[in-house]
Amino acid sequence: MLFPTAPADPAMNTVTPRPPLPDQDESGPNSRDLIIEAAKRVIEERGITGATMRAIALEAGLTTGAIVHHFKDKGELLLQTLQSFFDPWFETLAVARSLPTAWQQLEHIFLSTLPGPDHPRSRTQIWLAMLLQLEREERLWKTYSANYHAIREEVYAIFRRAQAEGSINPALDAEIECNRLIALSDGLVVSALGEPDRFPQAALRHMMELQLSALLLDRPGAKR
Numbered sequence: 216m217l218f219p220t221a222p223a224d225p226a227m228n229t230v231t232p233r234p235p236l237p238d239q240d241e242s243g244p245n246s247r248d249l250i251i252e253a254a255k256r257v258i259e260e261r262g263i264t265g266a267t268m269r270a271i272a273l274e275a276g277l278t279t280g281a282i283v284h285h286f287k288d289k290g291e292l293l294l295q296t297l298q299s300f301f302d303p304w305f306e307t308l309a310v311a312r313s314l315p316t317a318w319q320q321l322e323h324i325f326l327s328t329l330p331g332p333d334h335p336r337s338r339t340q341i342w343l344a345m346l347l348q349l350e351r352e353e354r355l356w357k358t359y360s361a362n363y364h365a366i367r368e369e370v371y372a373i374f375r376r377a378q379a380e381g382s383i384n385p386a387l388d389a390e391i392e393c394n395r396l397i398a399l400s401d402g403l404v405v406s407a408l409g410e411p412d413r414f415p416q417a418a419l420r421h422m423m424e425l426q427l428s429a430l431l432l433d434r435p436g437a438k439r
Contacts, residue, residue, distance in 0.1 A: 247285045247295075250275050254296045259337045263293070263348045294354055297345050300338075301362040304328070308369055317376035318383065322427060324370065328400050329419045330407050339408040367393065377430075384432045392430060399426055 253275035257266045268289055272279045286292035307327045311320040330339070349356045370393045377383040403422065407414040 246275075246277065246281060250277065250282055250285055250292070251296050251299050254292055255299075255337075255341050258296070258344050259341050263344055266293075268292070290352060290354060293345070293348070293352065294358055297355055297358055298362070300342055300345070301366075304362075304366055308366070311373070316382065317373050317380055320373050321370070321377055321383075324373070325396055325400055325423055325427060326420060328404075329423060330404055330416065332416060336408055336411075339404055343405070343408075367397065370397070381432060383430045387430060396423075396426060399423065 250271065254266060254271045257270050257274050261270065266289070268279055268282050271292070272282045275282075282292070286295065307324055310327075311323045314320045314323055345355070346359075349359055371389050374383065374389045374393050378385045378387070378389065400423070403414065403419045407416075407419060
């Protein structure tokens with residue numbers, strides 16, 4: 216289940232600023248990443264509504280002017296924060312392309328996207344908060360849709376290559392099966408957040424491996 220954002224608390228309007236980093240170049244490229252990470256922390260603590268430019272600047276230990284130098288408004292900052300969640304997906308796809316077979320590529324993609332021992336619960340909470348904002352922000356929705364479309368299209372192509380290579384049952388519909396895998400991946404991430412004892416890392420991996428193995432051509436009962 217999704218976790219609702221806590222109602223706004225007026226007392227939360229007071230934020231303790233982080234001390235600025237020594238010799239911090241507020242206009243440098245490193246400041247941009249620092250701001251995005253600060254935005255994630257503020258969203259986790261205060262929700263999207265409470266993530267004002269001032270609150271993010273204080274969290275980052277920068278001036279509001281430094282935020283505006285990199286992001287013209289809160290909408291653009293949220294846009295880039297959303298994009299930062301997709302970047303690991305594309306990094307995973309890049310690594311997968313280096314693997315010798317399409318089946319290995321598919322396995323790598325879906326096993327790598329499961330939460331590991333170093334996956335912070337806050338990351339999932341922030342992601343869910345961003346998703347709840349999509350219907351209110353057209354730019355966020357377009358960015359989300361474009362990224363997911365690109366990911367899905369590449370996964371579809373890998374799946375079809377695995378069918379052509381003879382590892383995945385050719386009778387299966389590539390789009391349906393890939394959408395099933397993506398939905399399972401998303402669902403397992405949320406389940407691990409809500410019930411970590413019921414969904415430890417080993418259980419998540421086992422469930423994904425079962426779903427992947429059901430695609431194989433040489434499994435018992437597979438139709439040719």
